[in-house]
Amino acid sequence: MPICWPTSSEHSDRWSSASSRASSVNGFIFISAPPSVTPFHIDRENNCWLQLHGRKTMNVWENTDRAVVPADAVEDFIVTHSQRGVRFKEEFRPRSHQFETRAGDAVYFPSTSPHMTSSGAGWTTPGDGVSISIGVTFYTTVTRKVARVHQFNRLMRKLGLTPTYPGQSKALDTIKAPLGALIGAGRSMLSKAIAPLRHLRMAVRTPPGSY
Numbered sequence: 635m636p637i638c639w640p641t642s643s644e645h646s647d648r649w650s651s652a653s654s655r656a657s658s659v660n661g662f663i664f665i666s667a668p669p670s671v672t673p674f675h676i677d678r679e680n681n682c683w684l685q686l687h688g689r690k691t692m693n694v695w696e697n698t699d700r701a702v703v704p705a706d707a708v709e710d711f712i713v714t715h716s717q718r719g720v721r722f723k724e725e726f727r728p729r730s731h732q733f734e735t736r737a738g739d740a741v742y743f744p745s746t747s748p749h750m751t752s753s754g755a756g757w758t759t760p761g762d763g764v765s766i767s768i769g770v771t772f773y774t775t776v777t778r779k780v781a782r783v784h785q786f787n788r789l790m791r792k793l794g795l796t797p798t799y800p801g802q803s804k805a806l807d808t809i810k811a812p813l814g815a816l817i818g819a820g821r822s823m824l825s826k827a828i829a830p831l832r833h834l835r836m837a838v839r840t841p842p843g844s845y
């Protein structure tokens with residue numbers, strides 16, 4: 635039975651906008667033997683996840699739920715890849731969409747939606763105890779724009795300000811996004827400039843958050 639998670643209007647816009655085309659599409663396959671757990675985390679990409687074999691429980695939270703992941707933690711993750719501020723608490727569970735997936739079920743969740751998976755061994759039989767799923771991840775122009783707003787907001791927050799979250803003000807987002815892109819480009823240029831000095835492989839890579 636396919637699962638269609640009704641998305642917020644923001645994400646419906648993402649799907650319907652002709653200017654918001656998918657890019658950087660990647661696919662991953664996950665094979666696990668129950669019991670297994672994928673810890674609570676967020677991703678930068680949008681994610682279409684499909685259960686191919688076996689069963690898995692997936693909990694997904696709204697990416698607009700700041701009680702679950704605070705704004706500064708999302709910004710930190712977007713810019714530095716740090717999940718330091720992304721921490722599961724049992725009290726969060728009732729706020730999630732919980733899907734008991736079987737083969738053929740699919741779940742879509744947008745960028746920075748907190749999620750985790752678990753599988754128990756109750757359904758397994760001798761010789762058939764493997765859970766197989768695939769995830770297809772991608773960015774859109776909207777995803778990248780939101781990330782640039784996060785990039786700008788992080789700087790504002792470090793200056794002691796409390797910036798509006800992406801989506802709260804379209805007008806402000808329109809101003810912030812190109813400035814966030816400039817900040818990201820500046821970080822990228824600086825990182826490359828100092829790479830020879832550091833002799834570090836990591837330094838020559840484009841830093842996280844530079845879209």
Ligand SMILES: [Fe+2]
Pocket residue numbers: 675676677749
């Ligand atoms: Fe994930």
